[in-house]
Amino acid sequence: MSERVVVIGGGPAGLTAAYELSKVAPDHTPVVFEASDLVGGIARTECHNGYRFDIGGHRFFTKVREVEEMWHEVLEDNFITVPRKSRIFYRGQFFDYPLRLFDTLAKIGIYEAFRISASYLKWQVRPYPKEDNFEEWVINRFGGRLYMHFFRSYTEKVWGINPKNIRADWAAQRIKNLTLTKAVWNAISGANDTASLIEEFQYPRLGPGMMWEKTASLIEERGGEVHMRAAVTKLHRVDNRITAVDVERWDESGQPLGTETVEGDEFINSMDLQSLVLAMDPPAPPHVVEAAKNLNYRDFLIVTLVLDHADPFPDNWIYVHSPDVKVGRIQNFRAWSAEMLPDANTASIGMEYFCQEDDGLWSMSDEDLIKLAGAELEQINLAGKEHVVGGFVIRQRKAYPIYDPQSKDALDVVADWIRGLENFQTVGRNGLHRYNNQDHSMLTAMYAARNIAGSQEDIWSVNVDRSYHEEMEVDEAEDQKRYAAE
Incomplete structure (x- = not known):
């Protein structure tokens, strides 16, 4: 009888874990729950009026052989080689x-x-x-x-x-x-x-979300399940074992469909550790809860601008070090792939802002953010704001775990407690509270799947030696x- 593996999160880590399970443990059925409308997490590809947007810019370059193999196994010949500028x-x-x-x-x-x-x-x-x-x-x-x-x-x-x-x-x-x-x-x-x-890198021709959309499809073809608009809100625990999760669902219009309890034999998590600990029922020990509350995060939003003329600059991205503007980095999506744009006579620019959920930037209206981004694009002398003919705002909560002074001790406390759970593993950037790259997140997920198949990999030891910036x-x-x- 097949054992059910509940996977929390449909980003690179969660989907890699489910995909790897289909290869190394075919007697286990992965069931992925993703809260949003799109798979891929921060590596998803958003689309608006035919324009495709890479959130944060995701190069496909790695020294990890098994990750490289998975990329090309899934997407085959759908990669292009992009010069880095x-x-x-x-x-x-x-x-x-x-x-x-x-x-x-x-x-x-x-x-x-x-x-x-x-x-x-x-x-x-x-x-x-x-x-x-x-x-x-x-x-x-x-x-x-x-x-x-x-x-x-x-x-x-x-x-x-x-x-x-x-x-x-x-x-x-x-x-x-x-x-x-x-x-x-x-x-x-x-x-x-x-x-x-590096001077060049591989990139999916339709953006990084293409990789994760195909991965989700392959998981389902192999008997697994990927559920969208399905947020895990509670984890049921008996002593040191997780027994089930509560999943809150809603339809495409955002109307709630209710909550169901889903049982599982094994569990792999990729949601942020703070939310994870606070979702435990019964609650984790008080000192673990307090430690989880001391884990901090940086939020992120990207204002995408459509210009009425072709690319104002040739770069993949520009780092903006000037304190005179709020934007931190600027992307030119055609420089990643021409197929990200439906009209070759226009430009698609991503203005990236780092913020907190409770600050002024995050709470600005989309209209005001588009005006701000256009004004700053002009202030940097890349394009006049009058050339902006469209815009779209994408917000990403808890995009980056913060390495502040209290986080190390807090993370040690949370990690020690999680290690004591018998049938539970946590993977990925937020699942480990570690600012790693896509390939590193994928490797931790592969290890989790292999552990279910009988291996004894230490996920927490996959760290800086496998990561680069x-x-x-x-x-x-x-x-x-x-x-x-x-």
Whole structure:
């Protein structure tokens, strides 16, 4: 008799777990519950008036063999090869990224480049003896002057907190294997052995959601189930075993259809740990509940603009380090794939904003957000706001787990308790409260499926060595004089 595996969440982690189960444990039936209308989580592809939008920009590049194999097993020949082009907007100028020596020197000036070098040498001689936070970690590797220019304010924009309040291990995970000397050598030689700075990548021709839509279809073809508009609101627990989940459903118009209780033999979770712990019935121990409440998240929204002319810039994306505008990153969707646009005579631009659910940006009306995005696009000198002929707003709650000082201890408490559950595993970015990439989320899900099949993989140990990052976070701040070389 087939055993039922309840999978919470239909993002990359949840769907990978279900897909892998169909291969390694065919005697188990995965049943996926996804709260939204679309599979793929933050890697879904939204569509409005024929325009397709990638939320956050998802390159398909990995050093993890089994992930690479799954991508091509699912999508076959539906990948295109995309040249990587990105720049940094800083002090009113666009810098090539990865940095190009002569481009950077021409824009920042030889004198300032000398000061950056002197500052770097100063901090190599007298580094922080202990790296407790993001600021100390970066300064020890890049110097105070470069930190002042290219790290501080962008980091504050993305995370909404002082870099001193971001743990050093986030930097170690996300700016892996890159130093100032390596960046300079790459700029001079054109060499590039840093995984985050690849020159081209694979991409589904219709956006990343194409991958997850096909995965969901294959899961169902193999006997599994994928339920949309189905939110898990409660997990029933008997001692150290999960026995069932409550699933709240609604129809396409948003009308509630009621709640049902679904039993299962095994459970794989990819929802955020805070919501997970608070959904336990009976409740988790008080100290675990308190720890879960100390896990914080950064929300995200993207304002997509349609322009009345073709691409105003050739980049896949531009990092906006200027504190004069609120936008953090700008995407050009045609630079990902021409098939993301229904009209070649228009442009589709994604203006990305990092925020909190209770702040002014999140609560702005869609109309006001579209006006703001158009005005900021003009302020950055990419296109006049009068060229905006359409717009669409996408909001994403709990997009990024925050690595603040209290999160490590809180996560340790929550993880220890979850490890004690006999038939329950948690995977993915929010399921592990770890800011990892798509391929890393998929690998943790593969491990969970293999564990059900009899393996003994430690999901929590799949960490920074398997992860690498795209951005080198960057910026300026007036109070950084103490970091500058005299």
